[in-house]
Amino acid sequence: MSTVRLRYLAQVNPSTPEFDKLSVDDRLTFLPMENVWSGPDLNTSLLRRKTEVSSGYTRFKDGDVLVPKITPTFEAGRSVLVHGLLNGVGAGTTELHVLRPGPQIDPRFLLYVVSTHSFLKLGEAEMYGVAGQKRVPDDFLRDLPVRLPMLQDQRRIANFLDIETARIDKLATFQKNILRGVDEREAALLDTALDQLAIQYGTIPLRRYLLGVEQGVSPQADSAPAAPNEWGVLKVSCLRPERFFPDENKRLPGDYEPDTKHEVREGDLLITRANTPALVGSTAVVPEVRKKLLLSDKIFRVHLDQRVSPHFVAAVARGRRVRDICAAASNGASQSMANIRFEEVKAWPIPAANRAAQEELVQYVRKRRAKMDALRARIERQSALLAERRQALITSAVTGQFDVSSASGRGGDPA
Structure with a gap:
């Protein structure tokens, strides 16, 4: 050796x-x-x-x-x-x-x-x-x-690991398929609820609820996130459908003079203008958030009148009809980045439900998502354990901590 x-x-x-x-x-x-x-x-x-x-x-x-x-x-x-x-x-x-x-x-x-x-x-x-x-x-x-090791032993180790990692990968693929099924089930339940509201109340374009829209800034920034007492600018990755991640930001230089009108505040309705085709148009309402975070120029901040709840709009944005509009606008975009114009956002069909019906839909979505999130967490933990097992097996076989020749019936002789 x-x-x-x-x-x-x-x-x-x-x-x-x-x-x-x-x-x-x-x-x-x-x-x-x-x-x-x-x-x-x-x-x-x-x-x-x-x-x-x-x-x-x-x-x-x-x-x-x-x-x-x-x-x-x-x-x-x-x-x-x-x-x-x-x-x-x-x-x-x-x-x-x-x-x-x-x-x-x-x-x-x-x-x-x-x-x-x-x-x-x-x-x-x-x-x-x-x-x-x-x-x-x-x-x-x-x-x-x-x-x-000798070339013959390298091949024996590789043969063993090919078989064993394939078994683990098969289990990991099964877990991913379960997660995909969970996502599809949640989407189907939401679409059914939105279709029922559309039938009962009809739909109107989002523009009918709009009071205004703004975009943020695009200053030079570090790749590292800002500390709590520093100014930062949000990245497009801060938004997922109905989810907001404030830690996804970039630190601004110490000499940067921010315009506080672009500061993100609790209750803001945000929509990504640019993202991957699957995530462009992601919409979320900002929960309680720390100060000194600026809106990016790749994110719309939308102001609505009192007839519609921003949480309701964020839920509707996850539905099939809005997703189809965003997909059509992103047609032909690269896998890494797609863009939508606000004209397309203004055309989003919103069920013209009253505030009570909107709140009922929002609460239903939250309860269903909480149950699905708990299931996702369990599956993701199992997937993480499989990944750890895979890497530990590779490490022990390659470094000689585990003699693959002692694994009877596994790996076989080199070709």
Whole structure:
């Protein structure tokens, strides 16, 4: 058993001549960061023409191991071994390191090496950059000491882990499907309730309730969140459907002079103007919130007349009819960002229910969401335990703490 630095076992961020050989109109696999996931969740369905990704992107090929370099994706252990790329070549986000295994190391074994708990902790300690934008340097990978069994033993370990992690991944997929079912059930119940209100009262466009709308500011800000006594500006991630996360903000420079008219206050109705296609148009009412948080220019603050409750509008915004309007407005947008205009928001169909019926709907939604949230929490905890089990198994097998040959009937002999 020897210990060898990774630079002698794999090329780190090498050139990819296979990419250069493609014609400008040839298509290849494209991997944005949101598609890079370990196990069966890797999404290689996106395709791009070579001319679209000829500069400004990371290049790789079948058999490469991709390691996310930026926080928090690195710490999440989302490294992947890529196979089945269109034309055998891919391009993707620049936030990926590429490892190309040499003849002394099995590609699957290398993937498991960079999925161990010890590797992730060492890499986290070596990150550089400001908070929220820290990256793992190339030299950390090149100088990484790898405990290197014989190639036959590497394959035996990889065979064992392929089988065992597949079992865990299957359970994790089952948990995700349950969560998806919970989400769908909650959405169906809300849509049914809103349809009944629409039939009983009819609908009117949101513009009929509007008193005004404003957007915030887009100053230069740190990536780190503001401390309680500092000024910060909200990020679009502060909003999810009917949920507000004030900690999703960016700290403003100490010499910045804020205009307090853009300060977010309790009771504000906020709507995201720009977000991912799935989340653009997310709407929530601000609960009790600390001072010194400014509205972003990517978020609308909406003022309504007394006939309609902002909580009711936020609930309606989660319904099918509003979601369809936002989806239509986002048609053709990139996976990472979509935009809606306030003209589309003003067209949202709102059931013309009286305040008593609105409050009844709001209370119904809150009770149903509380029950669903409790179920989600239990499922997410089980999923977290599965992820911990997966990483612990990989770490013990790769580092020799666990002898896979003693696992009778598992892993098999190397091919």
